[in-house]
Amino acid sequence: DTAVSQTPKYLVTQMGNDKSIKCEQNLGHDTMYWYKQDSKKFLKIMFSYNNKELIINETVPNRFSPKSPDKAHLNLHINSLELGDSAVYFCASSQDAATTGELFFGEGSRLTVL
Amino acid sequence: GEDVEQSLFLSVREGDSSVINCTYTDSSSTYLYWYKQEPGAGLQLLTYIFSNMDMKQDQRLTVLLNKKDKHLSLRIADTQTGDSAIYFCAEISTSNTGKLIFGQGTTLQVKP
Numbered sequence: 447d448t449a450v451s452q453t454p455k456y457l458v459t460q461m462g463n464d465k466s467i468k469c470e471q472n473l474g475h476d477t478m479y480w481y482k483q484d485s486k487k488f489l490k491i492m493f494s495y496n497n498k499e500l501i502i503n504e505t506v507p508n509r510f511s512p513k514s515p516d517k518a519h520l521n522l523h524i525n526s527l528e529l530g531d532s533a534v535y536f537c538a539s540s541q542d543a544a545t546t547g548e549l550f551f552g553e554g555s556r557l558t559v560l
Numbered sequence: 561g562e563d564v565e566q567s568l569f570l571s572v573r574e575g576d577s578s579v580i581n582c583t584y585t586d587s588s589s590t591y592l593y594w595y596k597q598e599p600g601a602g603l604q605l606l607t608y609i610f611s612n613m614d615m616k617q618d619q620r621l622t623v624l625l626n627k628k629d630k631h632l633s634l635r636i637a638d639t640q641t642g643d644s645a646i647y648f649c650a651e652i653s654t655s656n657t658g659k660l661i662f663g664q665g666t667t668l669q670v671k672p
Binding site: 486487489490502536546547548549550551552553554 | 591593595597600601602603604605608646648650652659660662664665
């Protein structure tokens with residue numbers, strides 16, 4: 447069983463479109479995250495939710511909107527996609543906000559904006 | 561500001577030891593981490609060290625921490641081709657609880 451699963455794995459779309467990436471974890475963790483990895487493999491946190499509440503909101507454009515319907519799910523919706531949004535987006539979870547260094551990552555969703 | 565730096569590339573021969581180095585800026589970090597990313601996959605936690613320790617050993621992995629110099633290293637003994645991956649050093653931001661700051665990653669290439 448996959449602990450942290452994201453869909454879709456690959457996403458190719460045109461500039462200006464709106465798209466969503468879904469994430470689910472079956473580990474019973476309280477805290478979930480979205481990270482962005484650029485073409486140089488640099489990894490940066492975007493958002494973090496603890497028990498459905500937003501606790502980290504990095505400086506990302508407000509075109510990016512996370513939603514956590516329950517603590518096992520954290521989805522990422524992106525409006526008006528731009529070329530610079532092309533990256534691999536990773537969902538991750540940790541047992542709670544205190545164990546934020548011990549992350550379990552999904553396999554990533556590679557977004558390509560044309 | 562907080563920053564974690566690593567060299568970008570390391571190439572070794574199978575059977576040799578690999579040493580991946582990392583420097584960090586936040587001296588208040590309580591834990592420091594090493595993650596491994598295989599091609600096309602997410603990151604996987606390899607090991608971590610508490611800041612009051614100098615060394616931690618886990619099978620083929622040895623982590624060394626020099627707090628004075630803010631230097632962390634990961635040594636892989638008897639490196640295998642399956643160890644080829646990107647290795648990320650990370651620290652937790654003490655100015656923003658819950659934010660893990662990653663280095664740029666070191667690509668380890670293991671030649672047969």
